[in-house]
Amino acid sequence: MQIGEVLGEIRKNKNLKSKEVYKGILSRPAISRFEKGHSDTTAEKFLQILENLNLSLEEFHFLYDGNKANTDTMMISAYSEAYYAKDIPRLAALEEASRNHFDETSQIKYLHHASIIHLLRCNLSELPFPHKELAVIKNYLFHCETWHYYELVLFTNALDFFPEDAVDAVYARAKEKMTEFNQMKRYKNELFSLISNILVLQLEKNNLEKSLFYYDDLEKTVSTSDNRMYEHAMLLFFKELIGIMQQQEDTQKLTDIIQTFKLLDMERVAKQCAGLLETVRNNNA
Template sequence: MEKSFDPKIGQTMLFVRKNKQLKLREMTGGLFTESQLSKFEKGETDITVGKFFKLLEHANIYLDEFQHVYNDYILAETMEFHQELAQAYQKRDLMTLQKWLFFWKDKAKYEPDLIGNKINEIVVSSVISAVKGSVVFKENITFLMDYLDNVKEWGRFEIWIFGNCLRFFDEEALKYYAGYLLGRTNFYWNMHLNKQLVIGTYLNIIDAFLKKGNLIFAKKYINYLNELEIGPNFFYEKITLTYHRAHYQFLQHKASKQGMINCAKTLEQYGFLIESRILFEEIDKI
C-alpha cells in the first residue's frame, strides 16, 4: 500500500538529530516513545503535528531552518562522501581519494549534463594535488570560479567547493571570494548545520593567506573569527584558530614557535592524533 505521508521528513529529522548529536530521549522529552521517533526517522510511520513541533523545539531548530534542510536533503545524501573526503585528506589516504576521483569521473562521463558531477571530480582532484603538493590544472580552477560566479546565493555546496579548493586560487581571487563569504556570514550563521563548514572555510582562508605571506589579510580573518566567538562545541576549530594566531605572531614578529607547538600538543592530548601530526609536520617545515 502506498504511503500517505512523506518519509523524507523523518529522514531529515534524523539528519538534524545526528548533526546536533542528540539522543532519541533528548528529542522526545518523554512526551512519546523513542520507538515512535525511531520509526518516524526511518520513514516507516508518521507522527502528529504537535509531536513534530516538539521535536523542532527540543532540537533547537526553527521551522524555516528545518525546511531549508529538507529542501536541500540531497546534500545530506552526499554527506558520507564529504566526510570520507575530509578524512582521506587528513590521513593522506591517496587510495581512497583515487577511488572517489574515478567514481566522479565516471559519473561526469555518463551524466555530463549534471554539473555537480564535474565539480566533485575537480574538488577531489584538487584535494589529491594538495596531498601530493602538486599543481591543479588552471582550466579546472577557472571552471570552479565560473560556477561560483554564476551562483547568486551560495549554499553549503558552494562553501564546500571554495573551502576545499581555495588554496589553489590566486591571491586576488582568494580576496574576492573570501570577501563575498564575509558579507554573507550572518545569513549562513543562522543555519546551525552550516556553522562548522563556515568556520572551517575561514580557517582555510587564514591558512592560505599565511602561506602566501599576506599577513594583513590573514590578520583580518583572524580578527573576524575572534569577533564571531566560536562556541565550545567547536573545540578543534578553536584550537586551530589559536594555532593560526601563533603562526601569525611567528611570521609577523619572529616570535617563538612554542605557541604553535602547544596547540599541536593540545590536539594530540585530546585525541586529534592525525590533525596534531599534520601540525607538527608543518611546524618542522617552517
C-alpha cells in the same frame, strides 16, 4: 515510504494528537489519506507540519532517506581520506564514479566532486595543472548570486588551488552573501573552516597584513560564550603564530596546543599544526 507515512509514524512515536500537528493545515479526511501515503501536500504545509512536530528539515530528510548519511559528506570524507593517505588509485576510482554519476543524473554536484578529486590527484602526481577542472568550480561559484552551505563547502575544499587574488575576491563575495545565515551553527562551523584554511595560506606566505585581516574575521565566527574547544584552541594557535611573525617569540602555548591535540587522538590536526609552526618559524628566523 511516502512523506505522509513517515510523518505519521513520527507523530505517533511522539504521542502527538492529529489536531496538535495538522490543525489549520489539513482536514481530518485529508490527514488520514496523507498519513497512509495516498496523497501529498504543498511545500508550505509540509514545513508547517515539521514545525508542529518539532522536527528540522535535515532530521526529516535523514529519517525519510532510511537513516543514511549524507552522500555528499560521505564522498568528501572518502576523497579526503584517500588524499591524506596519498592513495592515487583510490582517488582515480572516486573521480570516475563521480563522473559516471554526473553522466547518469546531470546533477552538477557530481561534476564538482570529480573536479576537486582531479585537482587532488594532480597535487599528488605529475599530471599537468587542471585549469579546466578549476574553471568548472570557479565559474559556478562566481555565477551564484547567493551562497549557501553547499557553495561554502565547495569553495573550502578547492581553496588550495585558487590563486591568491581569486581567493580574496571569492571570499569577499562569500562573506557578503552569507551574512544572513551567520547565526546558523552549521554555517558558522563551515565559515570557521573556510577562514582557517585561508589564514593558513597567508601564514605560510608570511603575509602579516592579510593574516591579521583573516584572523579578525575568524575571531568573529566564534562566540565568546561558545565552549567548542577545538575552535578556541585553533584561534589561540593562530594568534600565537601571528605573534611569531610580529617578533613576539613565545612558543610554549603553541607546543601545549599541539600536545593537547595529540592527547585527544587528533594526530592529523597535531601534525598539520606542527608543520605550520615549523613553516612560520623558518619564515621568521
